[in-house]
Amino acid sequence: MERPPLGLPAPPAGQGPHPAGSPGAPPSASPAGRRRILTAYLFLLPALALLATFTFYPVIFGTALSLFEYNIISPPRFVGLGNFRRLAADRYFWIALGNSVRYLAVVPVLQGCAILLALWVHRSARGIGWLRAAYYLPVVTSIVVVGILWRWLYDDAGLINFVLLRLGLARGPIHWLASPGIALYAVMFVTLWKGLGYYMVIYLVGLEAIPPGYAEAAAIDGAGALQRLWRVTLPLLRPSILLAATLSAISALRVFEEVYVMTGGGPVYATYTMFYYMFDQAFGALHMGYAAALGVVLAVVTIGLSMLSFRLLREGGLSYY
Amino acid sequence: MRSGSARLRQVAAAAQYAGLGLLAVGTTFPFVWLLATSLRSTGTVVSFPPVLIPHPPTLANYAGIWATMPLARFFANTVYITGVGIVLTVVVSALAGYPLARMRFPGRDAIFYAIVGSLMLPQHVGLILNFVTLMRLHMVDTYAAVYLPSAASVFGIFLLRQAYLTIPAEIEDAARIDGAGEFRLWGQIMLPLVAPALATLAIIEFSGYWNSFLWPLIVLKSPEKFPLAVGLLYLSGLFAYNTRYIAAGAVLMTLPTIVVFLALQRYFLRGITIGAVK
Numbered sequence: 001m002e003r004p005p006l007g008l009p010a011p012p013a014g015q016g017p018h019p020a021g022s023p024g025a026p027p028s029a030s031p032a033g034r035r036r037i038l039t040a041y042l043f044l045l046p047a048l049a050l051l052a053t054f055t056f057y058p059v060i061f062g063t064a065l066s067l068f069e070y071n072i073i074s075p076p077r078f079v080g081l082g083n084f085r086r087l088a089a090d091r092y093f094w095i096a097l098g099n100s101v102r103y104l105a106v107v108p109v110l111q112g113c114a115i116l117l118a119l120w121v122h123r124s125a126r127g128i129g130w131l132r133a134a135y136y137l138p139v140v141t142s143i144v145v146v147g148i149l150w151r152w153l154y155d156d157a158g159l160i161n162f163v164l165l166r167l168g169l170a171r172g173p174i175h176w177l178a179s180p181g182i183a184l185y186a187v188m189f190v191t192l193w194k195g196l197g198y199y200m201v202i203y204l205v206g207l208e209a210i211p212p213g214y215a216e217a218a219a220i221d222g223a224g225a226l227q228r229l230w231r232v233t234l235p236l237l238r239p240s241i242l243l244a245a246t247l248s249a250i251s252a253l254r255v256f257e258e259v260y261v262m263t264g265g266g267p268v269y270a271t272y273t274m275f276y277y278m279f280d281q282a283f284g285a286l287h288m289g290y291a292a293a294l295g296v297v298l299a300v301v302t303i304g305l306s307m308l309s310f311r312l313l314r315e316g317g318l319s320y321y
Numbered sequence: 322m323r324s325g326s327a328r329l330r331q332v333a334a335a336a337q338y339a340g341l342g343l344l345a346v347g348t349t350f351p352f353v354w355l356l357a358t359s360l361r362s363t364g365t366v367v368s369f370p371p372v373l374i375p376h377p378p379t380l381a382n383y384a385g386i387w388a389t390m391p392l393a394r395f396f397a398n399t400v401y402i403t404g405v406g407i408v409l410t411v412v413v414s415a416l417a418g419y420p421l422a423r424m425r426f427p428g429r430d431a432i433f434y435a436i437v438g439s440l441m442l443p444q445h446v447g448l449i450l451n452f453v454t455l456m457r458l459h460m461v462d463t464y465a466a467v468y469l470p471s472a473a474s475v476f477g478i479f480l481l482r483q484a485y486l487t488i489p490a491e492i493e494d495a496a497r498i499d500g501a502g503e504f505r506l507w508g509q510i511m512l513p514l515v516a517p518a519l520a521t522l523a524i525i526e527f528s529g530y531w532n533s534f535l536w537p538l539i540v541l542k543s544p545e546k547f548p549l550a551v552g553l554l555y556l557s558g559l560f561a562y563n564t565r566y567i568a569a570g571a572v573l574m575t576l577p578t579i580v581v582f583l584a585l586q587r588y589f590l591r592g593i594t595i596g597a598v599k
Binding site for chain 1: 337340341344352354355413414416417421424427432436439442444445447449450452456469471473503504507528531532534539549551554557564574578581582586589
């Protein structure tokens, strides 16, 4: 019996049609078997054709494109590692890479808040469903609406400055999106605000999966609430933390939409990210090969980071005990 | 002593609820403020002090943005792209999930792993060549260019495969004894049984297509084809001074997703659950 993929329940026993012909014969041995194979592939055809055209082909050849110079109009010209050499000397590349890596700072904050929130709303009380829905609302809202909304909130005469000035916490309006030192963090806060509900749900699912017995046993042994959280719940939650942290780190490295809507990469490149540079090079300047090289660097950073987080967080879950 | 600690616990619980309530205000308040702004007859969104209850409230901004700006057009574009996108994604997933769950054929597991494994691919590298492909097909600046690249959803195929797996073999055997062919079996027996999964997928894809921004921004060139996400940003650039109009447009864009979400929360959360387990 083959191992069910991805830890999923095994298919029900006796599932699947039995090939016509003698039992145990490979399904292709008879004409009926061949027809069955054809039918299966017919079902799969639309999905496979679309995935091949719009996922596998562009990723594989897009990676190869990083070794070419290509502007769509004239045929691609092989330049070897030329694009990467140019990248190394390109100061906008280093600015963009620095900002994308700095954007990772949002991950621990976002995950910490989401875990805390999930622990708080992991209960059945009146109104808790409404609270969860309220936290999830920004997740289903368009990034464009969110971006425009926060652009207004961050405005010199916007609500945030109004409150800060009223409370005497600031002497003059803070230029949230216009000062190079703050803009990136102001955009990060929007990522936090929009993503909180999503990760909360991932952690809620993780918490549901933890049998209550562990925490109860620890309580009987005299562990306090903080100790139970630190020694029991969080280690058991580690698979969810791994999943959420990896997802959130990947999207932080690739951040683009928030930046595009709110700051356009400015002021003076303070929020210019790798994805933004790739976007500009590919669809603005039509430097497709150079853009592909940027994409490959971003992919390498992403893959390296995912491997690191797997290293750090792979232990845990129920295997912890 | 005992009652003291009980009191303490009550206070802690109250503080927790206060914190949760405050956070809920933090996530919902900007929407209330947006709505209030869209209903105001004078002033801009950035004004001291902020106005939360406009008096008198007016729908003039809605009428205004609908009449003087191509918002109706953007809305229709969004509805069209979202509608076709959902139908395509659901059909493609419903087809592909079936043999992966219930048929035995050479290459099945390899195909399944390739499909799921494609989630690990650096999709952003693919954006560049997808644009080139669509250009070669003379499809840049068409609606199809927006929805075709996302029509095969790995999540959708996975979701439907899981749904087909849960159907008891007896139902299938009975249908086979009655002489149903593979396509009839799928269409008349299996498809109705996975209807809840189809609904989950449709609802999740709804907010995905409705809100999709980056790809339409890349492949659409003429404003009359823009969906709301791209169009609203375009308008907010053109009419930066008229924030009340833009607020009305933002409300019109957001309202459908909020209504669908609040009405069908269960499905959204189920969708994430499956995503998280995956």
